[in-house]
Amino acid sequence: MTSVRRPPAPRVVIVGGGLAGLAAVSQLVDRGLEITLLESRPRLGGRASSFIDPATGELVDNCQHVSMACCTNLADFRARVGVADLMRRTPEIVFLDTAGRVSRFRAGILPAPFHLTGSFLKARFLSLLDKLAIARGLAALARPLASPPGETFAQWLARHGQTPRAIAFFWSPVLVSALNEQLDRMDVGHARKVFVDGFLRNREAFEPEIPTVPLGDIFGTRLERWLANNEVMVRFTTGARSIEIDGEGGLVGVTTRTGELLPADFVILATPFNRVGDLIPAALRDRIWAVEAAASLEASPITGIHLWFDRPVCPFDHVVTPGRLIQWVFNHTAIQGRSAPGADQSEYLQIVVSASYELVRLDKAAVLERVLEDLAAIWPESRSAVLLRSWVVTEHGATFAVRPGVDHDRPRQRTAIDGLFLAGDWTATGWPATMEGAVRSGYLAAEGILQDLDRPTRLIRPDLPTSWLARWLLE
Ligand SMILES: Cc1cc2nc3c(=O)[nH]c(=O)nc-3n(C[C@H](O)[C@H](O)[C@H](O)COP(=O)(O)OP(=O)(O)OC[C@H]3O[C@@H](n4cnc5c(N)ncnc54)[C@H](O)[C@@H]3O)c2cc1C
Known part of the structure; x- marks a missing residue:
């Protein structure tokens, strides 16, 4: 043989x-x-x-990570390696403005790209003028870009007549956290991609996916x-x-x-x-x-601040806080069921500040002080809560700068x-x-x-389907 x-x-x-x-x-x-x-x-x-x-022996994330439903390859990878169940999709993004008003962005009955129109019209932190400017800006982004080389997104916004409040309360919160860069250093094409792929093509694409562990x-x-x-x-x-x-x-x-x-x-x-x-x-x-x-x-920094309070402070599971130093708050007690060991009534929050150039110059105690001050302006009851523990983690090279x-x-x-x-x-x-x-x-x-190896195989997963109306308007 x-x-x-x-x-x-x-x-x-x-x-x-x-x-x-x-x-x-x-x-x-x-x-x-x-x-x-x-x-x-x-x-x-x-x-x-x-x-x-x-x-405490507990696992603490280097920083909160959030995905969006438009991230089809990440979803494929998670399914492939058996961790798909460890992130939860949420159907809305909650905004809390500096006057304490809550606005919820959730898909309505219209097809993409108009699925968020109802929430947008109801958004309480933007005036009618701001909304008209933003609508014009989104319409311009939907078309193929004609941006001069080297233009920053801040310059693009100025060229497209955006109001200061639309910039500070709408464009900045969405883009700074999505791209980890400030608007005056940001590539226009990447900013467009966030809106087109994340908010205009498909009605589910914007939905955040948040780790549950x-x-x-x-x-x-x-x-x-x-x-x-x-x-x-x-x-x-x-x-x-x-x-x-x-x-x-x-x-x-x-x-x-x-x-x-x-x-x-x-x-x-x-x-x-x-x-x-x-x-x-x-x-x-x-x-x-x-x-x-x-x-x-070049690199761009992100700062994550972990706070364990002896009592509930934040009434949301996640919230975007436009117009502040704090950009996002994630409530790990609500999302992951975690509290400080031995303190059942305690609440574990994680604060995220993207493109945190302003904070990298400060020491941890100074960062904590500024964040607690900002948090007290949002929820005054946090002043009387006891801060049981905290971590300030700045990743100087969090991402490449766009x-x-x-x-x-x-x-x-x-x-x-x-x-x-x-x-x-x-x-x-x-x-x-x-x-x-x-x-x-x-x-x-x-x-x-x-x-x-002569086994050509397409591995990249397709994007979410573009709605018929978005296809007609965007392409
Ligand atoms: C603070 C922070 C917050 C973020 N938030 C989000 C978010 O909300 N959503 C999102 O989608 N993305 C987020 N990101 C970005 C995301 O984490 C990265 O894009 C992604 O994890 C990068 O993966 P990578 O494999 O390319 O690189 P890395 O994760 O950096 O992996 C590279 C690996 O190589 C190893 N390595 C380096 N040199 C060597 C060597 N010589 N030999 C062997 N090993 C080596 C390193 O130890 C590391 O494990 C965030 C990043 C940070 C830092």
Whole structure:
């Protein structure tokens, strides 16, 4: 009897266990590949992860993460790895203005793009003049853009006659949190994308999806179990030092920081943009435009403030607070059923300040003081509540900054080196730095590998369908 020798499985090394690397893995398992995932930290999830509070042993998110129903690839990834049940879709976005008035944005009976018209007309924090200006602005955004190169979205808004209140109470709250950038540094195309894809095409697209457990449970524990069940070799606290190339410029593999060589037929570098340059040998930097591109990107900060009060303070599960330092409040007691250990009546809130350039200069105590002051202006009863515990977490490099023209500096996932791919929210996906963008980049890198193996497969999921009326008006 002759034994048939099967060819060895192609070896794939993925560097970085954030959502981009994990998404690539999720598409490459079960395809006869030998997959190794290297993660320099002791946990998965990258920027979408939690840390353990040493005082209580509880998981605390590095920052609140929210998705939207239009994030179809993130939804696909969550379903693929069995964590779809750990985020909850909510049908409305609640705004609380500086006069204490509540406005709820919820889809009405009209088809997209007019599904939010009823809520918009009822919004109490905008005057008729503001609303007319915003309607004109949205109509202009719906059409293909004719924006001069280098124009910021603040300049675009001024050119389209927006009122100061429309800017401060409408455009800014939506866009600063969606894009993590201030309007006067923001790319116009990305701002348009948020409104077109998130609010105009499909009636469900805007609906927020909020984690019901800490991020560490979603993209950490559960993912680890799924990876083990799918025979993926995960190596924690194993940083990659460099990719290795032979004398003819062919990919050899990856060396770890301890000097171990991991041979590979394919490598995906799924690290943040400011790490990728270090991993590419100096001799190759000219061949990989991504290194130069990554060096041109800038970072934008986000500050998350976790507060545990001894009693309820916030009557919402989430609320947007336009016109304030605080931008969003998430009530983890209402959403996740969490309170301070040993204090059943306590309430756990997380405050988010995106593009927090103003706060990065302050120390944690000063940030806390300013946030508590703002919170007391919203809910005066918080003054008499006892603050049991708090955390101030500023991620200085939370996302790449969506400055005008930023997409020119975002490289594709395929590089000039055969077998070497990039992934990460910063690579060319057309999306801003989001979980959806990270997942898309991982899927695109995996598509590249499958193509090279002569098994071309479309992995990117389609967008939500565009309503007939939106198709007619937008395209
Ligand atoms: C504070 C904050 C709030 C955010 N809020 C939202 C939100 O509400 N909604 C949303 O959609 N997105 C949000 N984001 C953005 C989102 O978290 C990111 O876009 C996404 O998680 C990026 O995933 P990634 O895999 O591209 O990168 P990362 O998550 O950065 O993953 C890269 C991984 O590579 C590892 N690594 C780096 N160098 C090496 C090396 N040499 N060897 C091995 N491993 C290495 C890192 O440890 C990390 O785990 C937020 C981000 C932050 C920081």
